[in-house]
Amino acid sequence: MKTHDYELWLERLWKGERRAAARLISQVENNRGRIEIMCQILPRTGQRMILGITGPPGAGKSSLVGAMTHLYRDQKEKVGIVAVDPSSPYSGGAILGDRIRMQSHSTDPGVFIRSMGTRGHLGGVARSTGDVLRILEAAGYERLLLETVGVGQSELEIMELADTVIVVLNPGTGDGIQAIKAGIMEIADIFVVNKADLPGAEHLKNDIEMVLGLNGEKPWRPPVILTSVLDQRGLSELRDQIALHQNYLIQSGKNLLRRKQAFAQEVWYHWEELARQSFAIAWENLRDAEKDLEQENPYRLAEKVWASIVTEETVKHVSFSK
Amino acid sequence: MKTHDYELWLERLWKGERRAAARLISQVENNRGRIEIMCQILPRTGQRMILGITGPPGAGKSSLVGAMTHLYRDQKEKVGIVAVDPSSPYSGGAILGDRIRMQSHSTDPGVFIRSMGTRGHLGGVARSTGDVLRILEAAGYERLLLETVGVGQSELEIMELADTVIVVLNPGTGDGIQAIKAGIMEIADIFVVNKADLPGAEHLKNDIEMVLGLNGEKPWRPPVILTSVLDQRGLSELRDQIALHQNYLIQSGKNLLRRKQAFAQEVWYHWEELARQSFAIAWENLRDAEKDLEQENPYRLAEKVWASIVTEETVKHVSFSK
Incomplete structure (x- = not known):
């Protein structure tokens, strides 16, 4: 890509052109003119909050992201989604199996979905993910969702990019104990007990609240929300809690600290x-x-x-x- | 620890004293005299093969490691086991839940078990794991087993320490597809279909062999072994295949390449x-x-x-x- 090539693509990116975002993401991921591109994009970023969604495989994170996308689209917000699977070597438009569930958005120009994978080292994934989120913000995507596939060490580090972290768990799977073990209790700003139509949802909620109680009083106490994508339950409550947390971040100054x-x-x-x-x-x-x-x-x-x-x-x- | 302190512990390590191994591992993990200790241990290492055991959580890796330990103990070999859980912040003697199954070895002075965890970065885990394996070798443990808890990116990197990698899968769990996704097909030298008493074991074996067949002819074709710790089935076959692979490594010169x-x-x-x-x-x-x-x-x-x-x-x- 010659200089004037990506200058043209950048012009199209400022206009919110989806194809320009896809093209520039590929360039940056393949390290072609990456720093030059990113240095031009940088001044147009840093205003939007990044929403992180993590939790064990099979917790229904992708379905939840899909349902939230619908909510934000109803509010006429453009939604940019980055799904990171550190154990997969594949990067691309939408190749993860889970992404199939997102198909209802695939023809919506107001939604951009990108899967990220790598066999490289972790720093590489986190770096690329940050770049992609910036490109999406510069393209005018207002709601930035960052989803990870598992709950390992790699996922924890990727979640450091998010301003608000949602941890998704399932009833009756021993997720509670797993969550504590993997250290995701500490990074959660909001807990979601998903598939709340299944038995044991209230029980898991109580377990989480008990553990949170043990941690003593804190200025932000993570709420535990029961959701079910199937019944459309808890979704607007989740949206409201996200808004509350993001207000809290700004008003408490925590936002600046996190970004620092x-x-x-x-x-x-x-x-x-x-x-x-x-x-x-x-x-x-x-x-x-x-x-x-x-x-x-x-x-x-x-x-x-x-x-x-x-x-x-x-x-x-x-x-x-x- | 003053210099003469660890000198004394090293003297006791050369004699194979278990307590000296535990003590020096703690010192090295806490970065107290680490390099000085390791530089003295180094010349007494590099002769033993490291056997890696990986696979999804719940595949029965620990039970298998336990059963293999019995086999090697029957041959009068001293067994050193390092279990790595990159998602856990805990390191220590034997604190993982899985370790409970190893209790039958806990009073056997010929067996040393060490759990490793971390919240630090991955390089740190791999580095410490390598150090611990060296200390165990210098203490005279002849059979070195390295087990990981999950199958994420971190686990793949830790398995780079192993000469022979055993991937443990279970029938009827979709493990086959998961394995391909996580990139562990490529690192396996031996496949174990564990819990072969459950239905679907032969089916999974065929699936794995089909995928291996697609990869074309290779000088070492990973065998697929059905095991059941419950029925004591397949264990001596596994031991024999491990020996075969280690001979193959030496005779083909792959061993030197891997170590390089x-x-x-x-x-x-x-x-x-x-x-x-x-x-x-x-x-x-x-x-x-x-x-x-x-x-x-x-x-x-x-x-x-x-x-x-x-x-x-x-x-x-x-x-x-x-």
């Missing part, structure tokens, strides 16, 4: 990319110079590689703009 | 730790110097931080030995 932390985290991810580049260069040099590298002490070798990088010479080879 | 890759990966993990240290220092300096850091462009800021680190001055503050 997210910003530091983001700089780290970018920085790590530079570090990886220079490690790769230094490692290859060392391999060329020494035959039996594997016989050496890996701890000391790491220090040696580090020392070899920290020279003006190496820095020249490391830059985002290349 | 693992070595490079390990140096990267250590190197990343140094990089993180220096990032933290540089970031704090920048925060002190500039008030509205968050208004800046994070991509360019990362380059700025990188440039600021790559000076002799910063390097002085970054070292494993501090």
Whole structure:
């Protein structure tokens, strides 16, 4: 893509053109002109809240995202959805099985759905996800939904991009205990007991509230909402609680604090990319110079590689703009 | 711990003292004299194969590990087991629920079980796991088993430490499809269809073999073994296939290749730790110097931080030995 190419696509992005968003996302994901594109997009972002939806596989996160999309579309808001599956190597328009449920939105120009996957390292996913959310915001998507597929360590880190985190659990599945184990109790701003038509929903709600009670008084106490996409139950309550939490974030100043932390985290991810580049260069040099590298002490070798990088010479080879 | 303290513990480790292993693992995990300890342990390691066991939660990995431990103990081999749960913040002797099933070994001095968890970043888990396996090898544990709890991205990366990877699946759970999705088909050296007493075991075996067939001819074709811990079925076949695979690794030279890759990966993990240290220092300096850091462009800021680190001055503050 030559410079004037993406300039044209950016012009079309500012007009909210869906195809321009898809095109620029591909460019950025494939690292073609990524930093130049993102630096132009950056000033048009940071105004919209990011809504994170996480929970164990099969909890009905995608159906819930679908139902929420309907609600926001009824309010005439444009909805941008990013679904992240760190265990999948596939990125693309809408290839996850779950996405099939979203088909009712696939012809709606006011909805943009993007699946993200990777075999790369975690920093890479979080970085790309942040880029994609920014592109969608710059394209005029007002409601940004970020969904993860599982509840592992990777998902927890991706949720750091969200302003409001919704944890979706199911009755009768032992989800309560799993949630505590995986550390998602701590990141939840709102709990959703989904599939509340199934037995045990009230029981799970009580369990969650008990655990929350143990944590003592807090300025924001995460509400526990019973929903059922099947019966359209609890959805407008969920929408209202999201609005309440986002107001709370702004009025308490927590919003700025969260963004400050997210910003530091983001700089780290970018920085790590530079570090990886220079490690790769230094490692290859060392391999060329020494035959039996594997016989050496890996701890000391790491220090040696580090020392070899920290020279003006190496820095020249490391830059985002290349 | 003063120098002569861990010297004494190391002396006891060489004699195979279980308590010395536990003590040194704690020291290393808490980063007290870690590098000094590991540098002494290193020359006594690298001879034993590491056996990785992974698969979805509930597949019966721990029971299988328990049964295999019995087999190896019957052969008078000492067994060291490391169980990694990247979604859990807890590390310790034997605190995972699954470990309860291992109780029959808890009084056997020839068996060492260690649970590893973390809320830190992935590099940290993989690094610590590698350290623990080395300590166990140096203590004379001949059979090293590395078990993970789930099948996410984190688990895949931890399995890179293993020479032989066993993927455990269950009949009738849709595990086949899940396995393909999570990318564990590619890392498996041996498939185990566990709980083969349940219906659908042969069906799952055929599914796996069909997918393997699609991958074309390979020098090592992963066998699919039906096991049942309940009926003691398939266990000695599994042991034999493990031995076959380990012979294959040695005779084909794949072993050296795998270790070469693992070595490079390990140096990267250590190197990343140094990089993180220096990032933290540089970031704090920048925060002190500039008030509205968050208004800046994070991509360019990362380059700025990188440039600021790559000076002799910063390097002085970054070292494993501090």
